[in-house]
Amino acid sequence: MRVITGTARGRVLKTLEGEDVRPTTDRVKEAIFSIIQFEIEGSRVLDLFAGSGQLGIEALSRGAAYATFTDMSKDSIDVIKANLISTKLTSNCAVLQTEATTFLRNNKTNFDIIFMDPPYSKGILQKTLPLAVDNINDGGVIVCEHPYGEEMPETAGRFSVYREYKYGKIGITVYRRNESEEQ
8 A cells, every 4th residue: 555646656554454454445546536636736635534544645645735534443543643754744634533423523624525434334434424514615525435336325415426436346436515506
């Protein structure tokens, strides 16, 4: 697992070991960043369920202004911090050990991009998606990674499915503001 491009290009990232760990593959990560490539520069990013922090780190490497990383696991938080140090991207970020819904309910800052890659097939994505919508700017984008075939809601508040992608067994669902609500 490595940073694909930007200021930290080629840096190898640490990850946790074990059956519960499922890092985003380079192929899927490259696809995600192709989808949002013109929205990264200067953006505020939330890497929810951050794991190793690779999505937020990739965004910072590509010019995001600020990234917030959240995860419940202390081990994950330690790995994120180590990865930020090794990529020299520690200055414009926050790393928080917290449960996703707690963070989203208490957060006071909106984001431009939210990455959501929770443990699979536990309904966590469907539960947290409506809360994520309350934490994103109107022009923002929510990128959800899930097992392909898992049913995702068509709408979440003022956001709806913009596009869906399939990469092997992985599905990516991108949410944007409902066009019918835009003024």
